[in-house]
Amino acid sequence: NAGVTQTPKFQVLKTGQSMTLQCAQDMNHEYMSWYRQDPGMGLRLIHYSVGAGITDQGEVPNGYNVSRSTTEDFPLRLLSAAPSQTSVYFCASSYRPGSNEQYFGPGTRLTVT
Amino acid sequence: AQSVSQHNHHVILSEAASLELGCNYSYGGTVNLFWYVQYPGQHLQLLLKYFSGDPLVKGIKGFEAEFIKSKFSFNLRKPSVQWSDTAEYFCAVSTSGTYKYIFGTGTRLKVLA
Numbered sequence: 697n698a699g700v701t702q703t704p705k706f707q708v709l710k711t712g713q714s715m716t717l718q719c720a721q722d723m724n725h726e727y728m729s730w731y732r733q734d735p736g737m738g739l740r741l742i743h744y745s746v747g748a749g750i751t752d753q754g755e756v757p758n759g760y761n762v763s764r765s766t767t768e769d770f771p772l773r774l775l776s777a778a779p780s781q782t783s784v785y786f787c788a789s790s791y792r793p794g795s796n797e798q799y800f801g802p803g804t805r806l807t808v809t
Numbered sequence: 810a811q812s813v814s815q816h817n818h819h820v821i822l823s824e825a826a827s828l829e830l831g832c833n834y835s836y837g838g839t840v841n842l843f844w845y846v847q848y849p850g851q852h853l854q855l856l857l858k859y860f861s862g863d864p865l866v867k868g869i870k871g872f873e874a875e876f877i878k879s880k881f882s883f884n885l886r887k888p889s890v891q892w893s894d895t896a897e898y899f900c901a902v903s904t905s906g907t908y909k910y911i912f913g914t915g916t917r918l919k920v921l922a
Binding site: 727736739740752788798 | 815818843845851852853854855858899901903908909910911912913914915
């Protein structure tokens with residue numbers, strides 16, 4: 697099993713550009729989520745999904761979109777990048793939402809200039 | 810709203826010293842509790858988890874945590890730290906019936922050789 701994979705590992709964007717961060721898992725997990733990690737603020741939940749076709753907002757959803765067309769994939773879209781979105785983004789998955797540990801991907805370091 | 814507090818933001822210890830990292834949460838119902846570790850440049854990994862039963866939970870690498878329901882706490886302990894324990898440690902909570910994991914802001918541990 698590859699576990700949770702994320703691409704790209706690094707990305708630099710200019711303000712206003714859009715892009716998609718990819719996340720995939722091969723563990724048949726129902727639950728997937730996106731976090732951003734900023735110094736001194738821990739991990740903050742952006743969006744999450746409890747199954748294909750079902751997504752919901754987390755703590756900091758503004759400026760981001762998600763979709764879940766398959767169990768395996770959960771891409772995160774930045775619609776119009778802003779410097780405030782400079783962060784490290786982690787995707788995670790778990791077998792069942794809330795009651796199981798999450799498995800994290802290696803992260804994407806995004807810089808918006 | 811649920812929240813998780815980690816009061817120690819930075820901890821510096823010498824090798825062989827004992828470690829205790831505090832974690833408090835605010836939620837009155839049934840909770841699931843986690844400690845994750847993030848080694849430099851790596852993604853988060855699970856150290857240990859508590860769902861129910863014995864409130865003293867043992868995890869990997871000699872770590873343990875004690876759930877004290879009356880104090881809403883889940884402190885992480887290790888009797889004797891090693892240089893390789895240098896990392897950032899995150900406490901997280903999920904609650905029955907919700908689909909969100911809430912993370913604390915993290916504690917950076919540096920162990921001096």
